[in-house]
Amino acid sequence: METIFNIIKSDFDSLWKIKMRGTTMEVVTPIATTSDKFVSVFITKRGDSYVVTDGGWISEGKYDSDLPLLNDIYARVFDYYKSEYGINELAANNYIYYFKKTTDKAMVSSLVFDLATFTSSVISASFINYQEKKELDNSKRFQSRANAFIKEIVPRDIPVKHNAWALEKYKSLRFHALIPYKNRLTLVSYVTGSNNDYFRNSLAMANMRFEVVEKDGFNGIVAHKVLLIDDTVKSYTSPEMTPIIGIITNNAKRINLPWSERDRIKKAVGFE
Amino acid sequence: MVFEAIIKENFTSYEAYLASRKVMASPFMVSEVKDNHPSSFYAETPLTSTHIFGEVNLSCEVSKTNNSDFSLRILSTIIPSRVLYRYDSDGPDHKNKVDYIPLPQQSVPTPHYHRFDSQGNLLAYQTDAMKDDTQASNWKDIEKAFDYFCQSGNIHTSLPDDKPRIVVSTGNLPLDFGDDPINGLNF
Numbered sequence: 503m504e505t506i507f508n509i510i511k512s513d514f515d516s517l518w519k520i521k522m523r524g525t526t527m528e529v530v531t532p533i534a535t536t537s538d539k540f541v542s543v544f545i546t547k548r549g550d551s552y553v554v555t556d557g558g559w560i561s562e563g564k565y566d567s568d569l570p571l572l573n574d575i576y577a578r579v580f581d582y583y584k585s586e587y588g589i590n591e592l593a594a595n596n597y598i599y600y601f602k603k604t605t606d607k608a609m610v611s612s613l614v615f616d617l618a619t620f621t622s623s624v625i626s627a628s629f630i631n632y633q634e635k636k637e638l639d640n641s642k643r644f645q646s647r648a649n650a651f652i653k654e655i656v657p658r659d660i661p662v663k664h665n666a667w668a669l670e671k672y673k674s675l676r677f678h679a680l681i682p683y684k685n686r687l688t689l690v691s692y693v694t695g696s697n698n699d700y701f702r703n704s705l706a707m708a709n710m711r712f713e714v715v716e717k718d719g720f721n722g723i724v725a726h727k728v729l730l731i732d733d734t735v736k737s738y739t740s741p742e743m744t745p746i747i748g749i750i751t752n753n754a755k756r757i758n759l760p761w762s763e764r765d766r767i768k769k770a771v772g773f774e
Numbered sequence: 775m776v777f778e779a780i781i782k783e784n785f786t787s788y789e790a791y792l793a794s795r796k797v798m799a800s801p802f803m804v805s806e807v808k809d810n811h812p813s814s815f816y817a818e819t820p821l822t823s824t825h826i827f828g829e830v831n832l833s834c835e836v837s838k839t840n841n842s843d844f845s846l847r848i849l850s851t852i853i854p855s856r857v858l859y860r861y862d863s864d865g866p867d868h869k870n871k872v873d874y875i876p877l878p879q880q881s882v883p884t885p886h887y888h889r890f891d892s893q894g895n896l897l898a899y900q901t902d903a904m905k906d907d908t909q910a911s912n913w914k915d916i917e918k919a920f921d922y923f924c925q926s927g928n929i930h931t932s933l934p935d936d937k938p939r940i941v942v943s944t945g946n947l948p949l950d951f952g953d954d955p956i957n958g959l960n961f
Contacts, residue, residue: 516878519867524954530867530883538896539866540881548961557955562837564865568810594959595839596813601961649809661812 528557533618536626537566541618545610551603554613556621558597565625572665572676574707575632580624581674587620593670596661633700640696641704644732645678648692648761652679655768668715668724675711678730681771686725688771689715694732701737702746709750716755726757726771733760778894780853785892791827792848792859792889793928798822798938800931802920804834805943813838815942821848821929828852832929834920836942840864840953842914846923857896860888861923863914864953868898885913887926916942
Protein backbone atom coordinates (compact mmCIF):
# COMPACT_ATOMS: atom_id res chain seq x y z
CA MET A 503 0.00 0.00 0.00
CA GLU A 504 2.90 2.32 0.68
CA THR A 505 3.90 1.98 -2.99
CA ILE A 506 0.45 3.10 -4.08
CA PHE A 507 0.72 6.08 -1.75
CA ASN A 508 4.08 6.97 -3.28
CA ILE A 509 2.60 6.79 -6.79
CA ILE A 510 -0.32 8.98 -5.79
CA LYS A 511 1.95 11.52 -4.11
CA SER A 512 4.36 11.55 -7.04
CA ASP A 513 1.52 11.91 -9.60
CA PHE A 514 -0.03 14.80 -7.69
CA ASP A 515 3.38 16.43 -7.20
CA SER A 516 4.05 16.25 -10.95
CA LEU A 517 1.10 18.57 -11.60
CA TRP A 518 2.73 21.56 -9.90
CA LYS A 519 4.40 23.82 -12.44
CA ILE A 520 5.76 27.34 -12.50
CA LYS A 521 6.06 29.91 -15.26
CA MET A 522 7.87 33.19 -14.76
CA ARG A 523 6.01 36.22 -16.11
CA GLY A 524 8.28 39.21 -15.56
CA THR A 525 8.66 39.54 -11.79
CA THR A 526 5.47 37.56 -11.20
CA MET A 527 5.45 33.79 -10.78
CA GLU A 528 2.53 31.78 -12.14
CA VAL A 529 2.01 28.61 -10.14
CA VAL A 530 -0.07 25.92 -11.85
CA THR A 531 -1.69 23.97 -9.01
CA PRO A 532 -3.05 20.40 -8.97
CA ILE A 533 -6.50 21.83 -8.18
CA ALA A 534 -8.85 21.76 -11.18
CA THR A 535 -12.26 23.11 -12.19
CA THR A 536 -15.13 21.12 -13.68
CA SER A 537 -14.43 23.02 -16.91
CA ASP A 538 -11.23 20.92 -17.02
CA LYS A 539 -8.71 23.63 -16.27
CA PHE A 540 -5.96 23.45 -13.69
CA VAL A 541 -6.11 26.53 -11.49
CA SER A 542 -3.17 28.93 -11.73
CA VAL A 543 -2.35 31.49 -9.07
CA PHE A 544 0.08 34.39 -9.45
CA ILE A 545 2.54 35.35 -6.74
CA THR A 546 4.38 38.64 -6.57
CA LYS A 547 5.91 41.00 -4.01
CA ARG A 548 4.58 44.46 -3.36
CA GLY A 549 6.68 46.22 -0.73
CA ASP A 550 6.97 43.85 2.24
CA SER A 551 3.94 41.81 1.21
CA TYR A 552 3.55 38.66 -0.81
CA VAL A 553 0.45 38.93 -2.99
CA VAL A 554 -1.33 35.79 -4.20
CA THR A 555 -3.94 36.47 -6.88
CA ASP A 556 -5.95 34.84 -9.65
CA GLY A 557 -4.39 37.39 -12.05
CA GLY A 558 -7.85 38.48 -13.24
CA TRP A 559 -8.32 35.13 -14.94
CA ILE A 560 -11.71 34.45 -13.30
CA SER A 561 -13.29 37.65 -14.62
CA GLU A 562 -11.40 37.37 -17.90
CA GLY A 563 -13.20 34.06 -18.57
CA LYS A 564 -9.95 32.04 -18.73
CA TYR A 565 -11.68 29.12 -17.00
CA ASP A 566 -14.38 29.06 -19.71
CA SER A 567 -17.03 30.56 -17.45
CA ASP A 568 -18.60 33.97 -17.03
CA LEU A 569 -19.82 33.91 -13.45
CA PRO A 570 -23.64 34.34 -13.31
CA LEU A 571 -23.39 36.92 -10.53
CA LEU A 572 -26.78 38.41 -11.38
CA ASN A 573 -28.39 35.13 -10.38
CA ASP A 574 -29.40 35.43 -6.70
CA ILE A 575 -28.64 31.83 -5.85
CA TYR A 576 -25.26 31.81 -7.52
CA ALA A 577 -24.42 35.18 -5.93
CA ARG A 578 -25.02 33.61 -2.50
CA VAL A 579 -22.79 30.65 -3.36
CA PHE A 580 -20.08 33.03 -4.59
CA ASP A 581 -20.29 35.29 -1.51
CA TYR A 582 -20.09 32.22 0.72
CA TYR A 583 -16.81 30.99 -0.83
CA LYS A 584 -15.38 34.50 -0.96
CA SER A 585 -16.04 35.10 2.70
CA GLU A 586 -15.07 31.55 3.78
CA TYR A 587 -11.63 31.86 2.14
CA GLY A 588 -11.19 35.53 3.11
CA ILE A 589 -10.68 36.68 -0.48
CA ASN A 590 -10.22 40.38 -1.32
CA GLU A 591 -10.84 41.99 -4.66
CA LEU A 592 -9.35 44.80 -6.71
CA ALA A 593 -11.04 46.33 -9.74
CA ALA A 594 -8.61 47.42 -12.48
CA ASN A 595 -8.23 47.25 -16.27
CA ASN A 596 -11.91 46.22 -16.58
CA TYR A 597 -11.21 43.06 -14.57
CA ILE A 598 -11.69 42.01 -10.98
CA TYR A 599 -8.51 40.63 -9.40
CA TYR A 600 -9.17 38.29 -6.47
CA PHE A 601 -6.29 38.21 -4.00
CA LYS A 602 -4.89 37.61 -0.55
CA LYS A 603 -1.66 38.98 0.86
CA THR A 604 0.71 38.41 3.75
CA THR A 605 4.06 39.67 5.02
CA ASP A 606 4.87 36.21 6.41
CA LYS A 607 6.64 34.00 3.86
CA ALA A 608 5.58 30.92 5.81
CA MET A 609 1.91 31.76 5.09
CA VAL A 610 2.22 32.01 1.29
CA SER A 611 1.40 28.31 0.78
CA SER A 612 -1.77 28.70 2.80
CA LEU A 613 -2.80 31.66 0.63
CA VAL A 614 -2.11 29.65 -2.53
CA PHE A 615 -4.32 26.89 -1.16
CA ASP A 616 -7.14 29.35 -0.37
CA LEU A 617 -6.99 31.15 -3.72
CA ALA A 618 -6.85 27.92 -5.72
CA THR A 619 -9.69 26.29 -3.80
CA PHE A 620 -11.78 29.47 -4.06
CA THR A 621 -11.18 29.64 -7.82
CA SER A 622 -12.04 25.98 -8.35
CA SER A 623 -15.19 26.32 -6.23
CA VAL A 624 -16.67 29.46 -7.78
CA ILE A 625 -15.87 28.34 -11.33
CA SER A 626 -17.24 24.83 -10.89
CA ALA A 627 -20.38 26.10 -9.12
CA SER A 628 -21.04 28.47 -12.04
CA PHE A 629 -21.84 25.48 -14.28
CA ILE A 630 -24.78 24.33 -12.14
CA ASN A 631 -28.18 25.11 -13.66
CA TYR A 632 -29.78 27.52 -11.22
CA GLN A 633 -32.74 28.16 -13.47
CA GLU A 634 -35.04 25.98 -15.51
CA LYS A 635 -33.66 25.57 -19.01
CA LYS A 636 -36.57 27.53 -20.48
CA GLU A 637 -35.82 30.51 -18.23
CA LEU A 638 -32.09 30.21 -18.73
CA ASP A 639 -32.56 30.30 -22.51
CA ASN A 640 -34.98 33.20 -22.22
CA SER A 641 -32.76 35.34 -20.00
CA LYS A 642 -29.70 34.62 -22.19
CA ARG A 643 -31.69 35.53 -25.31
CA PHE A 644 -32.87 38.87 -23.92
CA GLN A 645 -29.51 39.71 -22.37
CA SER A 646 -27.74 39.00 -25.64
CA ARG A 647 -30.18 41.13 -27.67
CA ALA A 648 -30.10 43.95 -25.15
CA ASN A 649 -26.27 43.90 -24.91
CA ALA A 650 -26.03 44.03 -28.70
CA PHE A 651 -28.49 46.95 -28.78
CA ILE A 652 -26.48 48.88 -26.18
CA LYS A 653 -23.28 48.23 -28.10
CA GLU A 654 -24.98 49.62 -31.21
CA ILE A 655 -26.13 52.88 -29.63
CA VAL A 656 -23.20 53.75 -27.35
CA PRO A 657 -20.29 55.60 -29.00
CA ARG A 658 -17.41 53.16 -29.61
CA ASP A 659 -14.87 54.80 -27.34
CA ILE A 660 -17.07 54.43 -24.25
CA PRO A 661 -16.13 51.31 -22.24
CA VAL A 662 -19.47 49.74 -21.33
CA LYS A 663 -19.34 47.19 -18.50
CA HIS A 664 -21.82 44.34 -18.18
CA ASN A 665 -22.93 42.53 -15.02
CA ALA A 666 -20.88 44.92 -12.93
CA TRP A 667 -21.36 46.87 -9.73
CA ALA A 668 -21.47 50.67 -9.72
CA LEU A 669 -20.22 51.41 -6.23
CA GLU A 670 -17.74 49.41 -4.17
CA LYS A 671 -19.97 49.71 -1.12
CA TYR A 672 -22.69 47.77 -2.95
CA LYS A 673 -20.74 45.09 -4.75
CA SER A 674 -23.69 42.73 -4.58
CA LEU A 675 -25.80 45.16 -6.61
CA ARG A 676 -24.87 44.38 -10.17
CA PHE A 677 -26.34 46.06 -13.22
CA HIS A 678 -26.75 44.53 -16.66
CA ALA A 679 -24.93 47.49 -18.18
CA LEU A 680 -22.93 50.42 -16.79
CA ILE A 681 -22.29 53.20 -19.28
CA PRO A 682 -19.77 55.85 -18.23
CA TYR A 683 -20.53 59.06 -20.10
CA LYS A 684 -19.37 62.61 -19.37
CA ASN A 685 -18.07 61.68 -15.89
CA ARG A 686 -21.34 60.09 -14.82
CA LEU A 687 -22.83 56.64 -15.07
CA THR A 688 -25.94 55.41 -16.80
CA LEU A 689 -27.19 52.26 -15.11
CA VAL A 690 -29.25 49.79 -17.11
CA SER A 691 -31.25 46.88 -15.71
CA TYR A 692 -33.01 44.37 -17.94
CA VAL A 693 -36.33 42.80 -17.04
CA THR A 694 -37.62 39.59 -18.56
CA GLY A 695 -39.04 36.22 -17.53
CA SER A 696 -40.33 33.09 -19.20
CA ASN A 697 -43.27 33.00 -16.77
CA ASN A 698 -44.91 35.38 -14.31
CA ASP A 699 -42.82 34.23 -11.34
CA TYR A 700 -39.52 34.86 -13.14
CA PHE A 701 -40.79 38.13 -14.63
CA ARG A 702 -41.97 39.39 -11.23
CA ASN A 703 -38.65 38.45 -9.65
CA SER A 704 -36.68 40.14 -12.41
CA LEU A 705 -38.78 43.31 -12.07
CA ALA A 706 -38.46 43.30 -8.27
CA MET A 707 -34.68 42.90 -8.39
CA ALA A 708 -34.28 45.69 -10.93
CA ASN A 709 -36.51 47.93 -8.82
CA MET A 710 -34.54 47.11 -5.66
CA ARG A 711 -31.22 47.97 -7.29
CA PHE A 712 -32.52 51.38 -8.39
CA GLU A 713 -34.16 52.05 -5.01
CA VAL A 714 -30.81 51.59 -3.26
CA VAL A 715 -29.22 54.01 -5.72
CA GLU A 716 -31.98 56.57 -5.17
CA LYS A 717 -32.06 56.29 -1.39
CA ASP A 718 -28.34 56.03 -0.69
CA GLY A 719 -27.49 59.32 -2.31
CA PHE A 720 -24.94 58.00 -4.75
CA ASN A 721 -27.43 59.30 -7.25
CA GLY A 722 -24.90 62.14 -7.72
CA ILE A 723 -22.66 60.02 -9.91
CA VAL A 724 -25.60 58.56 -11.80
CA ALA A 725 -26.77 60.28 -14.95
CA HIS A 726 -29.69 57.97 -15.80
CA LYS A 727 -31.34 54.81 -14.56
CA VAL A 728 -32.83 52.79 -17.37
CA LEU A 729 -35.23 49.89 -16.97
CA LEU A 730 -35.31 47.97 -20.25
CA ILE A 731 -38.35 45.73 -20.14
CA ASP A 732 -38.86 42.74 -22.43
CA ASP A 733 -42.36 43.25 -23.86
CA THR A 734 -42.03 40.25 -26.20
CA VAL A 735 -42.78 37.75 -23.42
CA LYS A 736 -46.32 36.76 -22.44
CA SER A 737 -45.94 37.99 -18.86
CA TYR A 738 -45.67 41.59 -20.04
CA THR A 739 -49.35 41.59 -21.02
CA SER A 740 -50.65 39.13 -18.42
CA PRO A 741 -53.48 40.55 -16.27
CA GLU A 742 -51.57 39.47 -13.16
CA MET A 743 -48.46 41.42 -14.11
CA THR A 744 -49.71 44.60 -15.79
CA PRO A 745 -50.74 46.42 -12.56
CA ILE A 746 -47.37 45.60 -10.98
CA ILE A 747 -45.49 46.76 -14.07
CA GLY A 748 -47.64 49.93 -14.02
CA ILE A 749 -46.69 50.77 -10.43
CA ILE A 750 -42.98 50.01 -10.78
CA THR A 751 -42.63 51.95 -14.01
CA ASN A 752 -44.60 54.95 -12.71
CA ASN A 753 -41.38 56.56 -11.54
CA ALA A 754 -40.23 59.79 -13.13
CA LYS A 755 -36.69 59.41 -11.77
CA ARG A 756 -36.06 56.54 -14.14
CA ILE A 757 -36.30 55.88 -17.83
CA ASN A 758 -38.73 53.00 -18.22
CA LEU A 759 -38.58 51.50 -21.69
CA PRO A 760 -40.39 48.55 -23.18
CA TRP A 761 -38.11 46.70 -25.64
CA SER A 762 -40.30 47.70 -28.60
CA GLU A 763 -39.65 51.38 -27.79
CA ARG A 764 -35.93 50.90 -27.14
CA ASP A 765 -34.88 53.46 -29.74
CA ARG A 766 -36.08 56.21 -27.38
CA ILE A 767 -33.10 55.43 -25.12
CA LYS A 768 -30.68 57.27 -27.43
CA LYS A 769 -32.48 60.57 -27.00
CA ALA A 770 -33.25 59.96 -23.33
CA VAL A 771 -29.63 59.38 -22.29
CA GLY A 772 -28.16 61.97 -24.65
CA PHE A 773 -26.25 59.80 -27.15
CA GLU A 774 -28.17 61.36 -30.01
CA MET B 775 -22.93 16.26 -21.55
CA VAL B 776 -25.18 16.72 -24.56
CA PHE B 777 -22.46 17.82 -26.95
CA GLU B 778 -20.35 14.74 -26.12
CA ALA B 779 -23.18 12.56 -27.39
CA ILE B 780 -23.68 14.72 -30.49
CA ILE B 781 -20.00 14.52 -31.44
CA LYS B 782 -19.80 10.80 -30.61
CA GLU B 783 -22.77 10.05 -32.88
CA ASN B 784 -21.42 12.25 -35.67
CA PHE B 785 -17.70 11.64 -35.22
CA THR B 786 -16.98 10.56 -38.80
CA SER B 787 -18.73 13.64 -40.08
CA TYR B 788 -16.86 15.80 -37.50
CA GLU B 789 -13.50 14.48 -38.67
CA ALA B 790 -14.49 14.89 -42.31
CA TYR B 791 -15.53 18.47 -41.59
CA LEU B 792 -12.23 19.36 -39.92
CA ALA B 793 -10.32 17.79 -42.81
CA SER B 794 -12.46 19.52 -45.45
CA ARG B 795 -11.25 22.60 -47.32
CA LYS B 796 -12.76 25.69 -45.73
CA VAL B 797 -12.88 29.18 -47.14
CA MET B 798 -12.97 32.52 -45.33
CA ALA B 799 -12.91 36.19 -46.28
CA SER B 800 -9.47 37.71 -45.77
CA PRO B 801 -8.19 39.75 -44.03
CA PHE B 802 -10.01 38.77 -40.85
CA MET B 803 -10.42 42.04 -38.94
CA VAL B 804 -10.50 41.87 -35.14
CA SER B 805 -11.33 45.22 -33.61
CA GLU B 806 -14.59 45.04 -31.64
CA VAL B 807 -14.56 45.02 -27.85
CA LYS B 808 -16.10 41.79 -26.58
CA ASP B 809 -19.42 42.25 -24.74
CA ASN B 810 -18.72 39.97 -21.82
CA HIS B 811 -14.95 40.58 -21.68
CA PRO B 812 -14.40 44.33 -22.16
CA SER B 813 -10.65 43.82 -22.01
CA SER B 814 -10.63 41.69 -25.14
CA PHE B 815 -11.10 42.31 -28.82
CA TYR B 816 -13.31 39.73 -30.52
CA ALA B 817 -14.58 38.88 -33.97
CA GLU B 818 -16.21 36.04 -35.87
CA THR B 819 -16.24 35.42 -39.61
CA PRO B 820 -18.09 32.71 -41.56
CA LEU B 821 -16.30 29.62 -42.86
CA THR B 822 -17.72 27.89 -45.88
CA SER B 823 -17.13 24.28 -46.88
CA THR B 824 -18.72 21.74 -49.16
CA HIS B 825 -19.06 19.53 -46.07
CA ILE B 826 -22.05 20.64 -44.00
CA PHE B 827 -21.60 20.59 -40.21
CA GLY B 828 -23.93 23.30 -38.86
CA GLU B 829 -23.36 27.01 -39.41
CA VAL B 830 -19.64 27.45 -38.89
CA ASN B 831 -17.64 30.54 -37.95
CA LEU B 832 -14.01 31.23 -37.21
CA SER B 833 -13.48 33.34 -34.07
CA CYS B 834 -10.61 35.22 -32.51
CA GLU B 835 -10.40 36.72 -29.02
CA VAL B 836 -7.29 38.67 -28.13
CA SER B 837 -6.43 40.40 -24.86
CA LYS B 838 -6.12 44.17 -25.11
CA THR B 839 -3.32 44.22 -22.57
CA ASN B 840 -1.31 41.24 -23.82
CA ASN B 841 -1.32 40.73 -27.57
CA SER B 842 0.34 37.33 -27.21
CA ASP B 843 -2.69 36.06 -25.28
CA PHE B 844 -5.34 34.96 -27.78
CA SER B 845 -7.67 32.15 -28.72
CA LEU B 846 -8.66 31.00 -32.22
CA ARG B 847 -11.69 28.76 -32.64
CA ILE B 848 -13.81 27.00 -35.22
CA LEU B 849 -17.38 27.31 -33.93
CA SER B 850 -20.51 25.50 -35.09
CA THR B 851 -24.18 25.74 -34.21
CA ILE B 852 -24.26 21.93 -34.13
CA ILE B 853 -23.33 21.76 -30.43
CA PRO B 854 -24.32 24.08 -27.58
CA SER B 855 -20.70 24.84 -26.62
CA ARG B 856 -20.04 25.63 -30.34
CA VAL B 857 -16.29 24.83 -30.17
CA LEU B 858 -15.13 22.23 -32.74
CA TYR B 859 -11.45 23.08 -32.83
CA ARG B 860 -9.49 25.56 -30.77
CA TYR B 861 -6.07 27.06 -30.25
CA ASP B 862 -5.08 28.79 -26.99
CA SER B 863 -1.78 30.70 -26.90
CA ASP B 864 -1.94 31.31 -23.14
CA GLY B 865 -4.12 30.63 -20.11
CA PRO B 866 -4.62 27.74 -17.73
CA ASP B 867 -3.34 24.22 -18.31
CA HIS B 868 -6.10 21.99 -19.65
CA LYS B 869 -7.08 18.81 -17.80
CA ASN B 870 -7.83 15.91 -20.12
CA LYS B 871 -10.34 14.30 -17.80
CA VAL B 872 -10.70 10.82 -19.28
CA ASP B 873 -10.30 7.47 -17.60
CA TYR B 874 -7.56 6.14 -19.89
CA ILE B 875 -4.95 8.90 -19.36
CA PRO B 876 -2.88 8.75 -16.14
CA LEU B 877 -3.06 11.89 -13.97
CA PRO B 878 0.42 13.31 -14.71
CA GLN B 879 -0.31 13.23 -18.46
CA GLN B 880 -3.77 14.80 -18.03
CA SER B 881 -2.22 18.23 -17.61
CA VAL B 882 -1.57 20.02 -20.92
CA PRO B 883 0.07 23.47 -20.77
CA THR B 884 -0.45 26.28 -23.29
CA PRO B 885 0.01 26.76 -26.15
CA HIS B 886 -2.27 23.95 -27.12
CA TYR B 887 -4.92 22.84 -29.57
CA HIS B 888 -8.23 21.19 -28.60
CA ARG B 889 -10.22 18.73 -30.63
CA PHE B 890 -12.72 15.96 -29.89
CA ASP B 891 -11.81 12.29 -29.63
CA SER B 892 -14.17 9.57 -30.89
CA GLN B 893 -15.89 9.42 -27.49
CA GLY B 894 -16.85 13.10 -27.59
CA ASN B 895 -14.17 14.30 -25.14
CA LEU B 896 -12.68 17.67 -26.00
CA LEU B 897 -8.98 16.97 -25.47
CA ALA B 898 -6.06 19.39 -25.42
CA TYR B 899 -2.76 18.46 -27.04
CA GLN B 900 0.54 19.97 -28.02
CA THR B 901 2.26 19.33 -31.32
CA ASP B 902 6.01 18.67 -31.37
CA ALA B 903 6.55 22.19 -32.68
CA MET B 904 4.70 23.61 -29.65
CA LYS B 905 6.93 21.66 -27.29
CA ASP B 906 10.06 23.03 -28.97
CA ASP B 907 11.29 25.96 -26.83
CA THR B 908 13.11 27.53 -29.77
CA GLN B 909 9.75 28.01 -31.52
CA ALA B 910 7.87 29.31 -28.46
CA SER B 911 7.74 32.91 -29.66
CA ASN B 912 6.08 31.87 -32.96
CA TRP B 913 3.11 30.41 -31.11
CA LYS B 914 2.66 33.69 -29.19
CA ASP B 915 2.71 35.74 -32.39
CA ILE B 916 -0.89 36.06 -33.55
CA GLU B 917 -0.05 36.33 -37.26
CA LYS B 918 2.20 33.25 -37.26
CA ALA B 919 -0.11 31.23 -34.99
CA PHE B 920 -3.05 32.17 -37.22
CA ASP B 921 -1.14 30.85 -40.20
CA TYR B 922 -0.44 27.55 -38.37
CA PHE B 923 -4.07 27.36 -37.27
CA CYS B 924 -5.31 27.83 -40.84
CA GLN B 925 -2.89 25.21 -42.13
CA SER B 926 -3.92 22.63 -39.52
CA GLY B 927 -7.62 23.49 -39.95
CA ASN B 928 -7.40 23.50 -43.79
CA ILE B 929 -8.63 27.11 -43.98
CA HIS B 930 -8.01 29.18 -47.13
CA THR B 931 -9.21 32.28 -48.91
CA SER B 932 -11.18 32.06 -52.15
CA LEU B 933 -8.09 33.11 -54.13
CA PRO B 934 -5.47 30.56 -55.15
CA ASP B 935 -2.00 31.14 -53.63
CA ASP B 936 -3.44 33.58 -51.12
CA LYS B 937 -2.97 32.97 -47.40
CA PRO B 938 -5.69 34.02 -44.94
CA ARG B 939 -4.54 36.99 -42.89
CA ILE B 940 -5.61 38.34 -39.53
CA VAL B 941 -5.49 42.00 -38.57
CA VAL B 942 -5.94 43.05 -34.95
CA SER B 943 -6.80 46.71 -34.80
CA THR B 944 -6.29 48.26 -31.38
CA GLY B 945 -7.25 51.76 -32.50
CA ASN B 946 -5.73 54.46 -30.32
CA LEU B 947 -5.63 52.29 -27.21
CA PRO B 948 -2.30 51.85 -25.43
CA LEU B 949 -1.46 48.30 -25.17
CA ASP B 950 0.53 45.33 -24.50
CA PHE B 951 1.77 45.30 -20.94
CA GLY B 952 3.49 41.96 -21.58
CA ASP B 953 2.52 38.59 -20.20
CA ASP B 954 2.56 39.52 -16.50
CA PRO B 955 -1.19 39.84 -15.81
CA ILE B 956 -0.67 41.92 -12.65
CA ASN B 957 2.05 44.21 -13.95
CA GLY B 958 1.73 47.62 -12.28
CA LEU B 959 -1.19 46.76 -10.01
CA ASN B 960 -1.12 47.88 -6.39
CA PHE B 961 -2.84 45.38 -4.17
